[in-house]
Amino acid sequence: VMKTTSNQSGTEHDQHRFGALARRYGYTIGVFVSLALMTVVATAAQHWINVNLARQGFERRSLEALHLIKQRFAVYEQLLRSGAAFVGSTERVSEAQWERFTGHAVTADQYPGVLTLGYAPLVRQGGRGSIERELRRDTQPNFRIWPEGDRQLQVPIAYVEPFCVDALAALGYDMYSESNRRSAIDGALRNNAPAMTAPIQLVFDEPESGKTGVVVYYPVSRSRGDAVESDDTQQVIGFVFSAFRIQEFLDGTLQPLGEEIAVGIAEVSDPKNPFYQSPSQHKPDDATDDRHYHWTSTERILQQDLSLTFHSLPAFFESRVSSFSTVMKASAGAIITLIVTLLTSMVVGQRHKHQQARQWADREIAEREKLFRGLAQNAPVGIYLTDPQGQCVYVNDRWCEYAGLGQEQAIGDHWTKALHPDDRERVTQQWNDALAAGTELRSDHRYMKPDGTITWTTSDTTALVNSNGEISNYLGIVVDVTERLRTERELASSRQLLSDIIDAIPIPLAVKDEQHKFVVVNRANADFHGHDVSEYPGKTDAELFPADRASVFQREDAKVLVSGKPLIEEQPFGESGSDTRWVIKHKHRIGLTGGRTGVLTTLLDITERKRAELALKASEERFRSLTEMSADWYWEQDRELRFTFFSNTEGRDMPLDPETMLGKTRFEIGLDFESPK
Secondary structure (H helix, E strand, O other): OOHHHHHHHHHHHHHHHHHHHHHHHHHHHHHHHHHHHHHHHHHHHHHHHHHHHHHHHHHHHHHHHHHHHHHHHHHHHHEEEEEEEEHOOOOOOOHHHHHHHOOOOOOOOOOOEEEEEEEEEOOOOHHHHHHHHHHHHHOOOOOEEOOOOOEEEOOEEEEEOOOOOOHHHHEEEEEHOHHHHHHHHHHHHHOOOOOOOOOOOOOOHHHHOOOEEEEEEEEEOOEEOOOOOOOOOHHHHEEEEEEOOOHHHHHOOOOHHHHOOOEEEEOOOOOOOOEEEEOOOOOOOOOOOOOOEEEEEEEEEEEEEEEEEEEEEEEHHHHHOOHHHHHHHOOOOHHHHHHHHHHHHHHHHHHHHHHHHHHHHHHHHHHHHHHHHHOOOOOOOEEEEEEOOOOOEEEHHHHHHHHHHOOHHOOOOOHHEEEEEHHHHHHHHHHHHHHHOOOOOEEEEEEEOOOOOOOEEEEEEEEEEEEOEEEEEEEEEEEEEEEHHHHHHHHHHHHHHHHHHHHHHHOOEEEEEEEEEEEEEOHHHHHHOOOOOHHOOOHHHHHHHOOOHHHHHHHHHHHHHHHOEEEEEEEEEEEOOOOOEEEEEEEEEOOHHOOOEEEEEEEEEEEHHHHHHHHHHHOOOOOOOHHHHHHOOOEEEOEEEEEEEOOOOOOOOOOOOHHOOOOOOHHHHOHHHHHHH
C-alpha cells in the first residue's frame, strides 16, 4: 500500500511540476511562437510586396521606354518637317542650297542611326524629261532616273546629304519603283503625314552585307511648305526623306534600361521580321514564373502598326527582390529587432527606390534637355519654348538672328519687342487668344531688328501635353520667308510683265492645257471671239463656243498634243457671207509648269487680203467673159513681153496654135503682128 501510494505521489508531483513549467514558460513560448509566426507572415508579406513593387517598377520602366521611343521618332520627324518647310518655302531648291541647309546637322552624335537626309521630287507622268534636264543643268550632268520604265508617278532621289560615293550611286533611283517604298510614299501622300517603310535593303548597301534600314518620307507642298491639304495631293511637289538604321537609332535611346529589360519591335502583320531587338536576347523559360515580367503594346508610329514587346531580365528581379531563405535564417533572438528592421527597411527601401527613380528621371530630363538644345541650336529654323502661361523660357540662336535680340532679352514677354510695330498688336492678340483656348497657332508676321532690318517669317506654335493630359509647354517653329516673299514678288512682277506683253500682242493668242482648259488668253483673242478675258481661265471650248466649233477645236488640240507636230491651216470663221472672217491658224505643242504639256494657238487675220483676192478673181472672170463675147481677139503679155493669155480664137485665121505661143515672146516665135499676112 505504501509503495503504491508512493508511486501515485510521484506521478502527481511530476504532473504538478510539468504544469508549473507550462505556466511559467507557456507565455514566453507563446510569444516566441507568435513572433516567429509574425516573422514568417511579415517576411512572406514583404516578399509579396517586393514582387508587386517590382512588377509595377517594370511596367513603369516599360512605359518610360515606350515614351522615349516615341519621343525619338518625334525628334526625327521634326528634322524632316524642317526640311519640308525649307523646300516648300524656296521657289526651286538647288543642290548647293540643300547642302547649306543640312550643314553639319546630320551627324551620328545628334541623330544616331541616320545615314542620309535627302530630297526627291514627285514626277508625274510625262514630266520625267524636264526633271532630268533641270538636274543636269544644275550640278549633275549625268543625272538620269532609274530603273527605266514609263510609270504614272516617279520619285527619283535628287539631293542627298552627307554626300559620298555611296550616296552618289543612289542619285536618280526611283523609290516609287519598289513596292515597300511605294507603299510608304502612297501613305504619306494619302494621309498628309510622314510614313515609314518596313525594314529594307538600302540602295547603297551591298546585297551580301545583310544590313537593313528604314526610310521615312515627309510630303512637301509648294502652297504651304510642310502642310498639304488632304484633298489636294496635286499640290505635292516632292518628299523630304531620311534613311537610318533602327538598331543604332534605338540602342542609344534604350541604354538606360541596361541589362534589366529587353525590348523587341516588329510589324503587327509580320512579327517574324523584327524592326529592332535589344542586344540581350534572354527570354524566360516559364512565362508564368513570377520572377519574370512581360508587357506588350501596339502602337501606330509613322503609319506603321508596330508591336512593342518588353520583358524583364534576371538582373531586374535580383536587384529588387531579396531572397526569402535569407530572411528565414535570421536569429530567433532578434525577432523584434528584425521586425523593426524590416519595417524600417521597407520605409528606407521605398525612399531609396523613389530617390533612384527621381535621380534617373532627373538624368533623363537633363539628357532630353541636352538633346533638345542640341537639336534646336543646329536647326535651320527659329525655335522658341514657353511655359503654360505663354512666358518665353528659351529661344535658339536662329530666332535671335531673326529678331535681333539676345536669348536673355527674349525671356518672359520681352520677345514682343522684336515684332514689327505694325504687327505687334495683332500678333499679341492672336497669341493671347490661342493661350486662352489651348489651341495651336499659325501666324505670318515681321520682326524688326534695332538697325531697322525687317525679317518676314511664318510661325507655327504647338501645345505640348504631359502624361496627365495637361499643357506643359508651347513649342514654336519660325521659318524665314523673306527670300521666298521677295522671289514671289519678283515672280508676280515677271508674270504681270508677261501678261502685259501678251495683252499688247495684236494677234489673237491662247494657251490650253491637256484637259483643254484655257490657261492664258490675250485681249486680242477675247475681242476676236466676242468674249471678255475674265471668262476664259479654267474653262473649256465647250463652255464658251457652240458644240460643233468646240468639237473641231478639241480635235485639233488632241492631234497636236499626241503627234507633237504643229498645225497650220487657213480657215474661215463665222457664217458664210460678208461677215465671214478668214484666219491662218497656228497650233504648237509647248511645255507647261509641273511637267505638263499644252497647246499654243495664234490666229493671223487675213480677211482683208482674202476679200481682195476674191474681188480680183471676180474681176478677172468678168474680163475673160467680156473678151470671149467680143468680135475681136485680145491677148496679154507680162513684163518680159511673154504671152500669158489669148481670147477666144476659134474660127479665126491664126498663124500658129495659141497654146504653142503661151510663155514666149513674139521675137521667139518670129512673127510680126503688124504685117498684113
